Amino acid sequence: MSSEEKLLNKILSAGSGGIKKTDLRREFGDIDGHLENLISRGDVFVDKRANAYFCFHKSHYVQSLLNSDARFKLTYDMIKLVDQSVNSSNKELLDAVESLANNISNLASVVFEMKNHQQLWHMQKMSNHDDPISDEQKETLSVHDFKEQFDLALSNSASSIGWIELADIRNKICSSCNISSDEFYRLVGELTSMDQDKYELSTGGREGVMVRGLLHGFVRCIC
Amino acid sequence: MYPYGLDRNPYPSSPTPTPSDALILGGKRHKEAKIALVSCVSDLRSKISAGTAKDKDFRLVTMIQDVGSGKTHLALHTKAVKEVSDSAIVSYTDLSQISPRSMHSIYAAMLAGFNHEYVTTFREIVIDYLLQLARQNVSSARRIFNYGFFDVIKGKSLADKAANLLQNEILPNHEAIDDTLHKEFSSEEIAILKRIIEGKFSNDTQSVATLEDIISSLTALARLNLKFFNKITLFQIDEFDFDKESVELVKAIINAHLPTTVLMLIFTPASYDEIRRTSVSVFDRLEKANYKIDIAGSNTLDEIIDIVLEYIRQHDMKKSLTKEYERDLAAKVRVIYDEFPDFRNVRSMLNIMYHATESAANRSLDTIDEQSIDETIKSVYPGLRIRGSLMYVPISDFIKIKRNCNDINTLEAGIRSAVKDLVNYAHEVGVVARPHPSNGEGNGVDVTYSDLFGTKVAVAVVINKDHTKSFEQISNTLKSTSFVDRLVILTNANTISGTKRSLMVNIDRCKMIDLMYFSDKYNNKEIHHDDSQRAILLAKSMSLC
Numbered sequence: 001m002s003s004e005e006k007l008l009n010k011i012l013s014a015g016s017g018g019i020k021k022t023d024l025r026r027e028f029g030d031i032d033g034h035l036e037n038l039i040s041r042g043d044v045f046v047d048k049r050a051n052a053y054f055c056f057h058k059s060h061y062v063q064s065l066l067n068s069d070a071r072f073k074l075t076y077d078m079i080k081l082v083d084q085s086v087n088s089s090n091k092e093l094l095d096a097v098e099s100l101a102n103n104i105s106n107l108a109s110v111v112f113e114m115k116n117h118q119q120l121w122h123m124q125k126m127s128n129h130d131d132p133i134s135d136e137q138k139e140t141l142s143v144h145d146f147k148e149q150f151d152l153a154l155s156n157s158a159s160s161i162g163w164i165e166l167a168d169i170r171n172k173i174c175s176s177c178n179i180s181s182d183e184f185y186r187l188v189g190e191l192t193s194m195d196q197d198k199y200e201l202s203t204g205g206r207e208g209v210m211v212r213g214l215l216h217g218f219v220r221c222i223c
Numbered sequence: 224m225y226p227y228g229l230d231r232n233p234y235p236s237s238p239t240p241t242p243s244d245a246l247i248l249g250g251k252r253h254k255e256a257k258i259a260l261v262s263c264v265s266d267l268r269s270k271i272s273a274g275t276a277k278d279k280d281f282r283l284v285t286m287i288q289d290v291g292s293g294k295t296h297l298a299l300h301t302k303a304v305k306e307v308s309d310s311a312i313v314s315y316t317d318l319s320q321i322s323p324r325s326m327h328s329i330y331a332a333m334l335a336g337f338n339h340e341y342v343t344t345f346r347e348i349v350i351d352y353l354l355q356l357a358r359q360n361v362s363s364a365r366r367i368f369n370y371g372f373f374d375v376i377k378g379k380s381l382a383d384k385a386a387n388l389l390q391n392e393i394l395p396n397h398e399a400i401d402d403t404l405h406k407e408f409s410s411e412e413i414a415i416l417k418r419i420i421e422g423k424f425s426n427d428t429q430s431v432a433t434l435e436d437i438i439s440s441l442t443a444l445a446r447l448n449l450k451f452f453n454k455i456t457l458f459q460i461d462e463f464d465f466d467k468e469s470v471e472l473v474k475a476i477i478n479a480h481l482p483t484t485v486l487m488l489i490f491t492p493a494s495y496d497e498i499r500r501t502s503v504s505v506f507d508r509l510e511k512a513n514y515k516i517d518i519a520g521s522n523t524l525d526e527i528i529d530i531v532l533e534y535i536r537q538h539d540m541k542k543s544l545t546k547e548y549e550r551d552l553a554a555k556v557r558v559i560y561d562e563f564p565d566f567r568n569v570r571s572m573l574n575i576m577y578h579a580t581e582s583a584a585n586r587s588l589d590t591i592d593e594q595s596i597d598e599t600i601k602s603v604y605p606g607l608r609i610r611g612s613l614m615y616v617p618i619s620d621f622i623k624i625k626r627n628c629n630d631i632n633t634l635e636a637g638i639r640s641a642v643k644d645l646v647n648y649a650h651e652v653g654v655v656a657r658p659h660p661s662n663g664e665g666n667g668v669d670v671t672y673s674d675l676f677g678t679k680v681a682v683a684v685v686i687n688k689d690h691t692k693s694f695e696q697i698s699n700t701l702k703s704t705s706f707v708d709r710l711v712i713l714t715n716a717n718t719i720s721g722t723k724r725s726l727m728v729n730i731d732r733c734k735m736i737d738l739m740y741f742s743d744k745y746n747n748k749e750i751h752h753d754d755s756q757r758a759i760l761l762a763k764s765m766s767l768c
Contacts, residue, residue, distance in 0.1 A: 095724075160515070161285075161287050161492065161495065161515060161517075162517070162519065163287070163496070165496060193564060196560075196567065197520070197524070197525075200289070200519065200520065200522065200523075202289035202492040203290055203491065203493060204491060204493020204494075204496070204497075205493060205496070211564055211565070211567075212564070212565045212568075212571070213565075214290075216289075218289075218492040218493065218496070220492075220519070222519040222520045222523070
């Protein structure tokens with residue numbers, strides 16, 4: 001180890017308190033040349049404190065300033081806050097960009113799927129009009145959308161007493177809305193339970209919804 | 224003593240109405256249906272009074288509605304209504320009680336459907352009619368009573384002999400009846416009058432061999448009702464279905480146009496549809512019925528509430544049922560109706576009310592309280608639970624909580640507090656690491672905590688009547704909660720849109736009541752082992768842990 005390296009290690013071992021230049025001279029003799037080199041490389045800083053010159057290693061110099069200089073400490077904290085704020089903004093910006101990118105990607109895939117689905121549906125309709133629709137191709141409807149279809153089917157199937165067999169409506173809606181029979185009855189159950197004052201169910205029929213353990217296969221609109 | 228100051232349970236105990244139960248009729252729609260039926264009877268009766276009725280003036284009435292909706296009740300009620308009983312002689316027949324079902328057995332049931340009072344009065348009127356003829360010195364009429372020389376010697380009058388006949392102490396002279404009545408009555412009418420005089424009105428089946436005989440006999444009976452009572456005849460046939468014999472008999476009755484008669488058929492939409500499939504000709508006739516009594520909406524909430532209250536009103540001699548009591552009971556019925564689809568018909572609700580009234584009476588209560596309903600459902604329907612309730616909230620608590628939370632602001636405040644309680648409890652049982660002191664106030668956050676992996680989670684409750692307001696509130700909360708790793712928004716806005724950092728959890732009415740129930744138990748330190756598991760399940764169902 002060269003004498004310059006020994007000097008540097010000694011200054012480093014002093015920590016943020018630093019070491020007096022006079023103490024170094026007492027230990028290592030003439031240090032001015034080596035110290036000049038270390039200062040010029042930025043490894044060591046020298047500060048005059050209380051009529052004495054103190055030497056600090058670069059890794060402890062900031063801490064030493066924070067400990068001794070209130071103005072420096074304030075400035076340092078402010079800079080740190082600005083740094084944090086910038087970092088945080090950057091992160092949020094990145095998140096937003098990522099989320100936006102995902103949304104665009106999802107939107108694109110949905111549009112693409114819809115387009116494909118429509119094409120497939122039209123192709124199937126054109127090529128094989130009477131074939132039953134496979135389960136994979138069945139869609140789901142919201143209760144609100146279903147209600148419109150259901151009301152329309154009810155008004156088109158009116159009988160003298162108002163009661164319509166659910167199976168008849170199921171045929172119409174399942175084929176027009178491309179939903180499965182199970183989905184149809186799930187929606188009927190939900191709709192009639194939701195709008196109790198508008199729809200009335202009656203027992204019997206070949207198929208329907210179960211209420212009170214009874215098969216209810218007839219429906220009518222009561223408003 | 225029963226609730227509301229009643230001296231007896233006003234609700235019917237049997238699933239089907241008895242004539243005395245049917246004296247009470249509640250519900251707007253049922254009352255409207257009754258008016259329709261009464262007007263049909265009155266219409267025909269007024270034509271007869273005005274002399275504009277045709278010889279074969281016949282009316283067909285159908286009443287089609289689901290089981291348990293009050294058809295039989297309405298039929299029995301109209302039978303006893305003064306406007307009807309003043310204008311018509313009514314026979315009520317329940318086809319479900321007839322087996323084996325043949326035209327003869329149905330005919331016998333139709334005769335048995337007239338009440339005892341009618342048969343007795345009819346006999347008295349006919350014997351009195353014959354007595355008047357005998358007093359007018361119609362010799363054959365005197366012979367009917369076997370009034371002879373020895374009776375004169377003994378000092379017996381014709382009235383005495385008529386009284387003897389009425390008391391079944393003497394037998395009438397059948398030959399003399401024929402001789403007396405043949406000019407004025409047809410042979411079928413005379414045959415019926417003979418059986419009436421003998422007191423064998425309902426045992427007529429042996430005298431009718433064919434369908435023609437049955438129709439002739441019913442025609443004769445309708446004419447006799449008009450002549451002796453000046454009333455039309457109303458046949459009510461309940462539980463009518465597609466059974467071949469019933470359908471054929473009804474078809475014949477419709478074709479025969481029984482004079483001054485109303486035929487009322489009561490059946491379900493399913494039976495009507497089955498008749499459409501199996502007997503086109505009868506279906507076509509039914510389609511052209513003069514009146515179609517419609518009880519549409521007979522099982523709606525308003526209708527059921529009115530029916531439930533009507534039973535109390537009719538028995539409330541002391542006028543103890545105040546408007547406040549009515550509102551209170553209606554609110555309880557509403558909860559049962561909303562939460563249990565099984566009870567959404569008149570029959571089921573009356574059954575609940577009967578048992579709840581008994582339960583309240585056993586505890587000497589002034590009103591039917593939540594506990595009475597709870598006990599009823601537990602004892603009569605032991606398997607029933609509130610749909611979707613994870614906390615197994617008893618019906619009584621459910622009703623109370625629901626009633627207390629009618630106001631949206633109270634509900635929201637209650638949910639906020641309950642969510643805090645649930646997070647605290649989750650921490651106590653070690654499912655959540657550490658609830659933070661409230662540092663999210665002002666950001667719309669109700670509770671903040673760290674989960675077991677150190678993730679900082681904020682929970683915000685957003686409950687509004689207006690969902691647009693909720694979306695706005697959610698959006699604001701999302702913007703102002705960057706200080707947490709994950710945001711859980713509990714809302715009733717029915718939305719699934721969330722972001723990478725936030726999670727929307729829709730809480731329905733049931734979950735809200737679960738939360739309130741848990742909070743109540745937690746604050747009262749009544750959480751037991753089962754409740755603990757359910758509470759954790761509830762927290763998990765809302766993605767709180």
